[in-house]
Amino acid sequence: MENLKKRVKEPGLPPGTPIYVDEQKTDRICIQIMDYDGKQFTEKTVAKIEECFPFKEKSSVTWINICGLHDVSMIQKLGDYFSLHSLVLEDVVHPGQRPKLEEFDTYLFLILRMFYFQQETIIEEQVSLLLGENYVITFQERPGDVFNPIRERIRNGTYRISKSKADYLAYSLIDVIVDHYFVILEKLGEGIEDLEDALLSDPGQEVLHTIHRFKRKMLSLRRSVWPLREVINSLDHSESELIVQTTRIYIRDVYDHTIQVIDTIENYRDILAGMLDTYLSSVNNRMNEVMKVLTIIATIFIPLTFITGIYGMNFKYIPEIYFRWGYPAVLLVMALIAVFMLIFFRKKKWL
Amino acid sequence: MENLKKRVKEPGLPPGTPIYVDEQKTDRICIQIMDYDGKQFTEKTVAKIEECFPFKEKSSVTWINICGLHDVSMIQKLGDYFSLHSLVLEDVVHPGQRPKLEEFDTYLFLILRMFYFQQETIIEEQVSLLLGENYVITFQERPGDVFNPIRERIRNGTYRISKSKADYLAYSLIDVIVDHYFVILEKLGEGIEDLEDALLSDPGQEVLHTIHRFKRKMLSLRRSVWPLREVINSLDHSESELIVQTTRIYIRDVYDHTIQVIDTIENYRDILAGMLDTYLSSVNNRMNEVMKVLTIIATIFIPLTFITGIYGMNFKYIPEIYFRWGYPAVLLVMALIAVFMLIFFRKKKWL
Amino acid sequence: MENLKKRVKEPGLPPGTPIYVDEQKTDRICIQIMDYDGKQFTEKTVAKIEECFPFKEKSSVTWINICGLHDVSMIQKLGDYFSLHSLVLEDVVHPGQRPKLEEFDTYLFLILRMFYFQQETIIEEQVSLLLGENYVITFQERPGDVFNPIRERIRNGTYRISKSKADYLAYSLIDVIVDHYFVILEKLGEGIEDLEDALLSDPGQEVLHTIHRFKRKMLSLRRSVWPLREVINSLDHSESELIVQTTRIYIRDVYDHTIQVIDTIENYRDILAGMLDTYLSSVNNRMNEVMKVLTIIATIFIPLTFITGIYGMNFKYIPEIYFRWGYPAVLLVMALIAVFMLIFFRKKKWL
Amino acid sequence: MENLKKRVKEPGLPPGTPIYVDEQKTDRICIQIMDYDGKQFTEKTVAKIEECFPFKEKSSVTWINICGLHDVSMIQKLGDYFSLHSLVLEDVVHPGQRPKLEEFDTYLFLILRMFYFQQETIIEEQVSLLLGENYVITFQERPGDVFNPIRERIRNGTYRISKSKADYLAYSLIDVIVDHYFVILEKLGEGIEDLEDALLSDPGQEVLHTIHRFKRKMLSLRRSVWPLREVINSLDHSESELIVQTTRIYIRDVYDHTIQVIDTIENYRDILAGMLDTYLSSVNNRMNEVMKVLTIIATIFIPLTFITGIYGMNFKYIPEIYFRWGYPAVLLVMALIAVFMLIFFRKKKWL
């Protein structure tokens, strides 16, 4: 639900007004710069956005990563310097966008959704990615991300990434985001397995709520992955010169991964639908069982009680009550009735 | 349902007969004119439609906004002066159309559906929009709309809109209508959250009705947004010269917003479907609980009552009733049976 | 179901054998001719098909309307004179076709399905329409149709139709058929509203049957409108010279109407699906209520009866029964138990 | 299910191995030859496949119909003489294929599924059809088919078929197969109507089984008709010279018929789905009724029995039991309670 609330800017504001609408302000905005080509490597964290500007003209690949979106004026400055369209800036500072790709003459603009675990909860964050000729700019909502392996590889300097252009860096970032979908799904898969056990052993109302909770998580992942698939597909078929031919096979590889993610999500959805069936039917079955117990007890004892009622009547002329063996005989009859009933229930497979 | 009733004109009327079919007549029709270019700005409210005609030839951008559709002859006059097709006029005065775009040589004709809150109820209104070379004409059913921010921006005179052509004005009007969908959805989202709480605490029959009411609202929004999406898409791909190239990226932005609206609607529909499941299963669960109470009470006391029945029989020769400790012994036996039953139910997890 | 039965001719008959398969014979076949151009107007009802033939060569627009399909030889004669394909004639006399458009060199052949009310029941009829250069031939199964407004407009002579060519007449006939779908839907909509009230006040088994009856009517309308939509679309995109350019915008208008009809049908289907849910859940709820009453009564009185059973036992040594206040004390205990139970049920919200 | 079993050849056999996998061997294979052009007509039944070979070179149209597929060597000989692809022969002798069309240079190969009644059961059979320049070869699994009307028309010699080429013969065979789908559907439609009556009068568990049986029949027809539709469509759009232009309109006619079959099947499926709903809800309703009877009886008599229990207690000091009118007063009180209960149930509409 929060997805929506974030979206609503004051309706009717002129388009391209970058107003940050997320209430939770991270105190400090951090700007991380990594600059490398095959030969040299620079890494620094800066406080002022202006320190990024010199890297724009350098021929080496520069990755500018900005965490925290609430300092809109800073992002505006960056946008002015890199001549970004005002609508791009508006999208950057509005978390809750769906993944999309927009192609401009001098840069590509991607919106992605990043999922990762932080202290056992799933964090969902919007990552905006700008791919220029020799720079990649990423915007995240919060510090904490899934990019550390990329950073390590850049620092190491021996991997393919160090010798490639900016498009390969962009690919790597997308790849690591998609790879984390598998991590999320694996964890959810374990949860679903646990749920399956709970469903078999003791299916209470809370199992139903858990099933629905998982279903919603699947829906939320799905809403992120389906458009992502299209984004990566159009990236693959983009005619932009910013994407080198040799990178395309890697993009196709990410594309395959997103399809695999979708497959897994659909699989889980099918499993959850089956669990819902099982839950509902087990509720019915338990009702059935309750009913059987009631029926067995009532059906055995109500007739017997009726018999005791007969001989509890105060008629003066009930001959049986004066018989010497009347009482044992009645007990015997009642025992026989009970046995007969039990046989009947056994035959009906209720016992 | 009212959607339909409005539609039905007398069947078989010649096409292009503009007959206003909505019964509730707003007393006065108001015609608002705003005329501006980068340099000057005129705003006036006129009573006679003829006062709009001079603006047609002016090179400045003119926005003519007409509230109230029941004075058909006036609209006919306007149509004649602006040489509008008779089918266009028929559509204008028939509320209940689905969103559509029709391209003519000298103007574009759009039908949109506007949603907004007025005293806590959702108002749904048809807005017809004519985009000519230097004019925009809008028709609404009632006074009261979502366009005030646009008016403010035009009056202010410093925003992009003041310097742009008529197509940008048309875009702005569409944008603000779509933005209001988010407002509606946010409000509905809050209602759904409340409903969710109600569902957990005390799920009565009226919860079911509320779920269905929300479902219908979602369906009605959906019926407006899906064709709107196509309309905006064809606007983007239109070859009409009335749409300037630089405006297209803004139109694409509105397009993204409509997709986001659709996403949110589908999300809510999924949530409502899940709530329906939960409701139905909680009805079952409550039945289960009722049955358990009945079964526990009946299963404990029916056998006990049977025992009291035995010793209530009037047989002369029941040896036990003469025993000194008969009565306490029977009480003890009955207490043991009750305890045994309770243990049995505890084991079955019914208690 | 009758839809199907009508279809079955003797399987294996050579194609193009016009055999009228509907059993109910209308006694007289009526042939109505209207011939007009901007200047003159002739109307007559003839008995012999040969009287239509002279109109074929006239340059004025001729509308030949034939009610009743059982005189196959007459239709054969007409077909020979107007050189119609034998498969066209076969389709004409086989009611139960789905809407379709077939283009031939000198004429277009359309099958439509006409719905109208006659004495409160919905009549569904096949209308076959042949559009030639200067004639329109329509075939209906029965007298009684929805074309009277068109006839009036032709007779009047001042409407656009009188000055237009045959394609505009064909359009007008299609338009009035589609307009009548709205009439049908409006009526059904009222029925659905009534049903909704019935569902809330007293939902019996017959409500279920009514829901299903409405669902089937919707399905039957849907089966007529979906292919009709395609038919009108191909008519719009047809390259046949029989359709004048200026008529196309009118055809597009009918197309919009069919989409609106489809929208309304889908809307009603959603509403009916929701009503089915409500019905099923209200059945459950009533069962729940029944169970509660049973449980409350049984749970209060079974334990009390047990207590009376205790003091109804005939043991000699039950000290309590000799107490002076034993009886009132037991009554008090039982009243307390009952009150306690009632509080328990109130807390469970069963009361 | 048999559909599948037939399919499984020993996996891994080289492709194009014609091995007949259906166990039930028809004893004699019959080969029927009809040869005709506008002037002459020959019909004979031969025993040896070689007797067909001379007809290949004749310019008249030859229809070779082979019933029984178990003599694989014979079919191999035929295939060699007519230079058929080995995969075609494999398909011919494997019943259980789905309808398909394969185009080769000198012949077209179609697989169709034929349905007909034989002693009240539906027979489903694979018909393979080879259309060459002047011959049609059909293979069926068993004697008995739907082709007799075609044979009659050929024998008669005055119908269009006698003067047409092989493609018209192929069309006629397809047409008669599709026409028989209507016969099957009509019969099933009657069965569904009967089922509907049974559902209303006495809905037992066997109604459910019948509904599911009909559903499966619909599914099996559907699986045959959907691919058939595509087959006929590609036949219509085929560029093969084996299909004369004038035949195409007839093929289009069959295409319309298959769509009508599909429509009818979908209609029946909707009706069956509605019947399932009705069945399930009527099960619930009956349960409801059972519960009501139980509740009414128990709710009336349990409190009354409690009252009798009170005065059955053996307390020494129960003043009421010594009253002269105690007994009638208690009877009256109990009668009042019963009446009150009945009024309560009447108000709840349980009675």
Add this chain to the structure above:
Amino acid sequence: MENLKKRVKEPGLPPGTPIYVDEQKTDRICIQIMDYDGKQFTEKTVAKIEECFPFKEKSSVTWINICGLHDVSMIQKLGDYFSLHSLVLEDVVHPGQRPKLEEFDTYLFLILRMFYFQQETIIEEQVSLLLGENYVITFQERPGDVFNPIRERIRNGTYRISKSKADYLAYSLIDVIVDHYFVILEKLGEGIEDLEDALLSDPGQEVLHTIHRFKRKMLSLRRSVWPLREVINSLDHSESELIVQTTRIYIRDVYDHTIQVIDTIENYRDILAGMLDTYLSSVNNRMNEVMKVLTIIATIFIPLTFITGIYGMNFKYIPEIYFRWGYPAVLLVMALIAVFMLIFFRKKKWL
């Protein structure tokens, strides 16, 4: 679920890192080489991957089959020698991929999923297939496969395969994999038939679990076959010169088989859905039956017990109890009530 777990490599690893992620290590990797042309045939099992390299340059067709994927360095060596893309190697050693086809200049890369029975359990294995100009390399996860019939045919030397090029070998391998889907489906079909019997005779909760187990198996097959269909389709339409024209008709044949597999799976899914319906309704029916027994017993005996209660009251002035025939009269009345009840139940068809 294991499908997923296998997939997760350490996220963020550089792409093209072949790390074998399946935990269960088969001890020995076996490399089988078959080399043949129309004239000669060599078969050997080698231990070192380098022994395969000489075959690359030979003009005869070479099939290298590698079982076991855990020796990544060996696969790396092979990849280097045959100049395979690093992403291909990554896919080879990651079981759990979905079927796909990738075209490179000098080879085609296919991923397939192989299903077969080993001691009554279904083994699902990933088979990667590389088709070069004169070689086919296959990778499987484990020893044991479905390829023995192919091996036999190659050894035999008289079949078409021995004279064909590598593409025919690749086709044959795909064909035998698809053929085995039928074997699996046949077996599952038998299981479903058994389940159907169990459903009719004694539908317990475990039937539900079995239905869901079958549904999941169907889903897992489906997830393998749907992409396979696309793979084979693109293989058919591939413009690669590695596929000879005459092989294409065989590929089309496999394509038909995959569609048939899909048809069968969808059929089974429909049957299973129907069985779920039947199961759920039979649970309801049994509940109904339990309720009826309870209601019959309770409804007969509760009123009777009430009567006995009346005459068990200790009022001094109950005239009936002193009547000579009071006791038999009451017994008679009770018998009449019981008979009346039984008639009532018989009329309600509960008995």
